[in-house]
Amino acid sequence: MIKGDALYSGKAKTVYATTDPKRYIVKFRDDVTAGDGAKKANMKGKGYYNAQISAKLFKLLADNGISTHYIKMVSEDEMLVHACDMVKIEVIPRNYAAGSIVRKYGFKEGQKFDPTLIVMDYKNDAAHDPMLNDDIAIALGIASDKEIRKIRKISLRVNEILQQFFDERGLLLPDFKLEFGKVDKKIVVADEISPDTMRLWKKDTRQSLDKDVFRFDKGDLMAAYDEAAKLIVPEIFK
Numbered sequence: 090m091i092k093g094d095a096l097y098s099g100k101a102k103t104v105y106a107t108t109d110p111k112r113y114i115v116k117f118r119d120d121v122t123a124g125d126g127a128k129k130a131n132m133k134g135k136g137y138y139n140a141q142i143s144a145k146l147f148k149l150l151a152d153n154g155i156s157t158h159y160i161k162m163v164s165e166d167e168m169l170v171h172a173c174d175m176v177k178i179e180v181i182p183r184n185y186a187a188g189s190i191v192r193k194y195g196f197k198e199g200q201k202f203d204p205t206l207i208v209m210d211y212k213n214d215a216a217h218d219p220m221l222n223d224d225i226a227i228a229l230g231i232a233s234d235k236e237i238r239k240i241r242k243i244s245l246r247v248n249e250i251l252q253q254f255f256d257e258r259g260l261l262l263p264d265f266k267l268e269f270g271k272v273d274k275k276i277v278v279a280d281e282i283s284p285d286t287m288r289l290w291k292k293d294t295r296q297s298l299d300k301d302v303f304r305f306d307k308g309d310l311m312a313a314y315d316e317a318a319k320l321i322v323p324e325i326f327k
């Protein structure tokens with residue numbers, strides 16, 4: 090499998106073609122951004138941690154019967170994935186109130202949502218990812234009614250699997266973002282699942298081990314990711 094041209098470069102990852110048109114390579118870079126790219130930095134080793142954490146969580150999902158784009162790691166910070174048609178929706182399961190939902194709706198920071206909220210945003214940087222409902226998503230042609238129901242069902246199941254995994258490691262999962270793609274018309278979990286795209290709090294102190302440390306200048310981001318990585322992927326430290 091030979092890495093080809095860069096097809097797409099986002100804020101923290103670059104997608105490369107390979108000699109197989111059905112496979113891409115995703116490289117996790119050390120770049121970190123917040124506030125729609127307004128705040129930027131480069132932190133050595135961040136790409137490695139996010140790639141390793143994402144790989145572990147994709148494997149966990151696969152072990153629980155959830156299809157993902159992940160195939161295997163091809164280097165420390167690059168993964169081979171199934172090429173997908175991306176669905177332009179960002180799905181955010183929310184277990185505890187934090188971030189934009191507190192700012193926009195006045196929920197109390199840290200309040201528990203029971204049942205979990207599933208929020209869907211339109212993945213469109215120019216429009217600043219506005220919130221969607223099912224009717225708008227269907228009218229925009231982003232996904233069919235059936236696909237949206239499937240995406241919601243998978244998101245709730247992924248949330249259960251991840252919450253249990255983190256609970257066993259002394260962590261709370263207030264919220265996280267999922268993206269989906271289609272491989273031969275089948276919906277799969279794509280993109281990444283890492284401390285860049287989730288909130289992770291230590292259960293006892295509610296200290297953030299995620300990108301909020303960078304967003305809100307709460308301390309040393311790499312120290313937080315290091316602590317998260319030691320709990321999530323202890324095997325990479327051996």
Ligand code: C5P
Nearest residue numbers: 181187188189264265266285286287288
């Ligand atoms: O910004 P907000 O508070 O709505 O984010 C909710 C969750 O989704 C956070 O864990 C955040 O890291 C993630 N997110 C993301 N990419 C976005 C928007 C949110 O990973 N474009």
